[in-house]
Amino acid sequence: MLPGFANPLGALLLLLLIPLIIFYFLKLRRPRMDLPSLALWRQVMADQRVNSPFQKFKRNLLLLLQILLLLSLVGAATQPFLSGDAERAEYLPVLIDTSASMEARDQAGGKTRLEVAKERVGRLVENLLPDQRLCLIAVDSSARRLTDFTDNRRMLTTALNGLGVSQTASRLEDGLRLAQALARANPVKKVVLISDGNVPATTDFELPFDLDFQKLDPAGANVGITDFNARRTSSGWDVFVRVESAAATQGVVELMLRQGNSEVARRTLSVTPLSSERVVFRLETAEAASLVLQLKPDGFDSLPADNVAYLDLPRVRPLAVYCPESLTTYRHALAIVKDIRLYPGEEAAPATVDLKIVDSSQETGPEADVTVLVGVTPPDLSDLLEVTTGLADVVDWIRTTPLLQHVQLRDVQIADSPQLTKGVEEREIEAAGYEILAQAKDGPLILQSEDATGLKLWLLFHTDRSSLPYRVGFPIMVSNAVQLAWQRSGLAEVRSLATGTLPPIAAPAEQQAQVVLPDGSRESLRVSGNGLLTGVSARQSGSYQILVDGKELRRVGVSLMSPTETRLEVVDKLQFPEVSVSASAEAVAPADVPLWSWLAGIGLLVLLVEWWYFQKRPAGLPA
Amino acid sequence: MTTARFTSLYDNSTLGRIERMRLLPRRRLTNRSRGEHLAGKGGTSTEFNDYRDYAAGDDMRYVDWNIFSRLNRPYIKLYRHEEEMHVVVMIDASASMRFGTKLERARQLAGALAIMGMMNLEKVSLYAAQDRETAPKILPPCTGRMSLKRVLDFLEDLPAGRDYPIEQAVDAVLNQHRGRGIAIVLSDFLTFGDVDRSFNRLFSAGLEPFAVQILSPEELQPDVTGDVRFVDVETSYTLDVSSAGDLLGLYHEHLSGLQDRLGTVCRQRGGRFLSINAADPIETVLFDTLRRKGWVQ
Numbered sequence: 022m023l024p025g026f027a028n029p030l031g032a033l034l035l036l037l038l039i040p041l042i043i044f045y046f047l048k049l050r051r052p053r054m055d056l057p058s059l060a061l062w063r064q065v066m067a068d069q070r071v072n073s074p075f076q077k078f079k080r081n082l083l084l085l086l087q088i089l090l091l092l093s094l095v096g097a098a099t100q101p102f103l104s105g106d107a108e109r110a111e112y113l114p115v116l117i118d119t120s121a122s123m124e125a126r127d128q129a130g131g132k133t134r135l136e137v138a139k140e141r142v143g144r145l146v147e148n149l150l151p152d153q154r155l156c157l158i159a160v161d162s163s164a165r166r167l168t169d170f171t172d173n174r175r176m177l178t179t180a181l182n183g184l185g186v187s188q189t190a191s192r193l194e195d196g197l198r199l200a201q202a203l204a205r206a207n208p209v210k211k212v213v214l215i216s217d218g219n220v221p222a223t224t225d226f227e228l229p230f231d232l233d234f235q236k237l238d239p240a241g242a243n244v245g246i247t248d249f250n251a252r253r254t255s256s257g258w259d260v261f262v263r264v265e266s267a268a269a270t271q272g273v274v275e276l277m278l279r280q281g282n283s284e285v286a287r288r289t290l291s292v293t294p295l296s297s298e299r300v301v302f303r304l305e306t307a308e309a310a311s312l313v314l315q316l317k318p319d320g321f322d323s324l325p326a327d328n329v330a331y332l333d334l335p336r337v338r339p340l341a342v343y344c345p346e347s348l349t350t351y352r353h354a355l356a357i358v359k360d361i362r363l364y365p366g367e368e369a370a371p372a373t374v375d376l377k378i379v380d381s382s383q384e385t386g387p388e389a390d391v392t393v394l395v396g397v398t399p400p401d402l403s404d405l406l407e408v409t410t411g412l413a414d415v416v417d418w419i420r421t422t423p424l425l426q427h428v429q430l431r432d433v434q435i436a437d438s439p440q441l442t443k444g445v446e447e448r449e450i451e452a453a454g455y456e457i458l459a460q461a462k463d464g465p466l467i468l469q470s471e472d473a474t475g476l477k478l479w480l481l482f483h484t485d486r487s488s489l490p491y492r493v494g495f496p497i498m499v500s501n502a503v504q505l506a507w508q509r510s511g512l513a514e515v516r517s518l519a520t521g522t523l524p525p526i527a528a529p530a531e532q533q534a535q536v537v538l539p540d541g542s543r544e545s546l547r548v549s550g551n552g553l554l555t556g557v558s559a560r561q562s563g564s565y566q567i568l569v570d571g572k573e574l575r576r577v578g579v580s581l582m583s584p585t586e587t588r589l590e591v592v593d594k595l596q597f598p599e600v601s602v603s604a605s606a607e608a609v610a611p612a613d614v615p616l617w618s619w620l621a622g623i624g625l626l627v628l629l630v631e632w633w634y635f636q637k638r639p640a641g642l643p644a
Numbered sequence: 645m646t647t648a649r650f651t652s653l654y655d656n657s658t659l660g661r662i663e664r665m666r667l668l669p670r671r672r673l674t675n676r677s678r679g680e681h682l683a684g685k686g687g688t689s690t691e692f693n694d695y696r697d698y699a700a701g702d703d704m705r706y707v708d709w710n711i712f713s714r715l716n717r718p719y720i721k722l723y724r725h726e727e728e729m730h731v732v733v734m735i736d737a738s739a740s741m742r743f744g745t746k747l748e749r750a751r752q753l754a755g756a757l758a759i760m761g762m763m764n765l766e767k768v769s770l771y772a773a774q775d776r777e778t779a780p781k782i783l784p785p786c787t788g789r790m791s792l793k794r795v796l797d798f799l800e801d802l803p804a805g806r807d808y809p810i811e812q813a814v815d816a817v818l819n820q821h822r823g824r825g826i827a828i829v830l831s832d833f834l835t836f837g838d839v840d841r842s843f844n845r846l847f848s849a850g851l852e853p854f855a856v857q858i859l860s861p862e863e864l865q866p867d868v869t870g871d872v873r874f875v876d877v878e879t880s881y882t883l884d885v886s887s888a889g890d891l892l893g894l895y896h897e898h899l900s901g902l903q904d905r906l907g908t909v910c911r912q913r914g915g916r917f918l919s920i921n922a923a924d925p926i927e928t929v930l931f932d933t934l935r936r937k938g939w940v941q
Contacts, residue, residue, distance in 0.1 A: 051871045051872055051873040051884060052870075052871075052872055052873070053872075053873050053875055054868065054872050054873070054874050054875065055874075055875050055877050056863075056874045056875065056876060056877065057739075057740035057741070057742075057743045057746075057832055057834055057860070057863060057876075057877060057878075058740050058832070058834030058835065058836075058876060058878065059874055059876040059879075059881055059883050060834045060835055060836050061834060061895060061898050061899060061902065062874055062883055062885065062895070063836075063883060064898045065891050065894045065895050065898055066883065066885065066891075068894055068898070069891060069894055081886070082886075082887065083871075
């Protein structure tokens with residue numbers, strides 16, 4: 022470690038030596054003491070000069086102490102430091118991994134990874150040099166800047182102390198992008214990442230700075246629930262559970278499925294290191310149910326957040342589809358689809374259906390979550406689009422979109438030709454909130470939009486004026502629309518919600534909603550004008566209660582549901598597009614060690630010695 | 645009923661005890677004149693000493709007739725001679741003795757020893773050395789109770805002078821003094837000069853040196869620390885001392901060395917040496933210290 026000086030100009034204070042020495046010798050006023058005779062003292066002095074080789078040193082010991090004191094203070098003023106192995110950086114963003122795995126402990130009663138990380142960052146803050154600025158950034162599923170670039174230790178320590186674990190998976194890229202944004206305003210050469218290594222091994226990010234990846238010691242054994250979903254059966258639900266374990270995990274776990282306060286099923290599993298077990302519960306119920314799955318390990322479990330999962334099952338019913346009689350081709354295609362109830366039929370259509378297929382404006386028929394509008398142009402795009410008569414050639418379509426999966430549109434003859442208004446470009450349609458699913462030569466053919474009322478699929482041409490109903494892709498497209506409705510209605514398959522953000526929740530528009538978090542704290546949010554409560558942050562696993570006007574609107578359970586976090590997988594190397602960064606070999610990368618406090622301490626010690634030297638009892642007195 | 649003090653030096657009871665005490669010289673250094681001390685040679689006292697053959701002209705009264713009747717030869721009886729001892733008391737009254745109660749203790753001791761001498765019918769002379777520019781102040785030889793008041797008056801009115809090294813004071817006294825006996829020197833003996841020569845001269849002059857060193861508590865146990873400028877009150881010379889506290893051990897070594905040397909010098913010349921603390925009460929010094937040391941009885 023090489024010494025350096027953060028403030029070399031402080032050495033100018035050495036000039037104070039001149040007045041110090043001058044004042045010492047000029048202003049030295051010895052107290053006068055009358056003696057009967059100097060005879061004895063002259064002999065003493067003569068004897069002392071002969072016998073004491075350090076008498077000159079002793080004579081001016083006070084001056085030497087004062088010079089030593091001044092040198093200590095000047096040394097402290099120059100702010101010396103010992104350079105660590107790490108390159109010294111003035112502006113240093115510190116990314117602290119706060120993902121769920123950082124809550125893991127290495128042993129029962131041990132420290133969490135975040136506590137260890139805090140200690141390490143605390144040392145960094147403690148050894149902060151005067152010209153260094155730290156910026157603390159918490160990284161989990163997103164990145165949060167805890168402080169600006171500052172050298173204020175109190176502020177940094179306060180931010181560090183207030184840092185908690187977010188029970189979400191790591192998303193390192195966000196943190197690096199935030200650091201990159203900070204680097205635009207300040208010269209950032211290096212970024213420190215403190216993590217347990219449970220981060221994605223590959224990150225799609227071009228590193229514009231050096232990354233010091235400091236990996237913490239691995240945590241202990243862990244087993245947890247990584248998947249919890251249910252699929253509808255003819256008689257009820259099949260509930261699927263996946264239990265995974267971390268390395269060095271061995272033992273037996275007990276799974277307990279509860280519905281409300283009553284236990285529905287119980288299962289015991291044997292887990293081995295890095296095992297992945299699938300468990301199926303059969304649930305014979307047609308009514309809505311809230312399931313809670315609890316996992317109880319028989320030994321030490323380093324991460325308790327993944328030991329509980331929540332699942333809300335809807336009431337079992339057929340899918341409600343509305344398709345007017347005029348759309349004969351669609352009704353033919355729907356007739357072969359199982360487990361749906363088609364309206365209008367023997368019964369009148371209800372106010373709300375799951376899927377609506379209409380060929381007129383959207384106000385026609387009941388409200389639906391998924392609406393397929395055939396031959397209808399969105400009203401707000403009337404200025405941008407014009408449907409003319411003429412053949413339209415399909416150029417391309419998105420084959421992976423749910424509606425068009427396995428649907429072949431090539432060579433389909435279409436008599437309606439949607440055309441963009443002159444001077445309008447496709448991006449203006451996208452800017453209006455529409456996604457183009459299929460593209461013709463002169464304009465879009467199929468659009469998709471989503472708003473508070475649901476998902477809308479706009480077929481800008483009428484299928485009756487095309488050869489599509491005669492193609493095999495037509496019933497597939499209708500079936501895809503039905504599947505889409507199944508998925509969105511949650512009637513066929515439901516999945517446990519993972520931490521992060523709660524899904525949009527329908528609530529009275531323009532009302533103030535209270536969200537009671539699992540830890541009992543509350544957040545107040547305003548419901549949007551379209552009647553959806555969105556953007557509810559769910560960083561803790563547990564049950565979230567939504568209150569409007571003091572009354573419970575809904576209760577939503579979220580859990581970790583992250584295999585990588587549960588398995589506590591760690592990486593030793595982070596792969597970026599062009600470079601890879603290995604974890605630091607040393608537990609603590611030696612940082613610059615400031616020495617001014619030591620010098621100030623020596624100065625204080627010298628001051629005490631000087632004081633003691635003045636006040637001490639005369640030596641050599643006979644007992 | 646209270647009795648008026650006879651002198652300011654002591655109270656009356658102390659003075660009474662002093663009058664009953666006597667000096668105990670080691671050697672008999674006496675004068676020819678008659679006195680209280682028996683000389684080794686023939687004299688006229690009542691104490692028989694020896695016989696010798698009669699010679700023409702001898703006093704017939706000293707012929708031992710009993711021996712003459714037995715041996716038929718005349719023998720003269722010899723008696724011991726009683727001679728007088730001169731007690732010289734020298735007081736260092738220089739400025740250095742002003743410290744504390746040094747001079748007062750010196751005056752009290754001088755008075756007490758002089759009274760003891762006078763009460764034993766010795767000739768007592770007092771010399772006070774105050775200033776090297778002037779000759780020592782002298783109280784001429786006196787003896788007997790009649791001279792008591794003179795001695796006390798001399799001492800009571802004795803102020804401290806200025807610079808007068810003790811060796812020079814001894815020389816000045818010896819230039820004036822005649823007579824054998826004892827020389828009591830009361831001083832602090834803190835001088836740059838050669839004290840050995842002074843004791844040699846005293847010894848040569850037939851005086852048994854009784855040296856009393858009187859030091860103040862500040863000299864015995866100096867309480868100094870740090871950087872100090874010492875000023876000699878006699879010469880006004882200065883001496884800068886740093887870290888004086890560290891030198892106190894050395895100071896005590898030198899003080900002990902001085903006292904040992906003075907003791908040795910006095911012993912070698914048949915004399916005595918005593919160092920006393922000026923803070924000790926005079927009664928303790930007279931009736932305890934001096935008695936135990938065998939100076940007085």
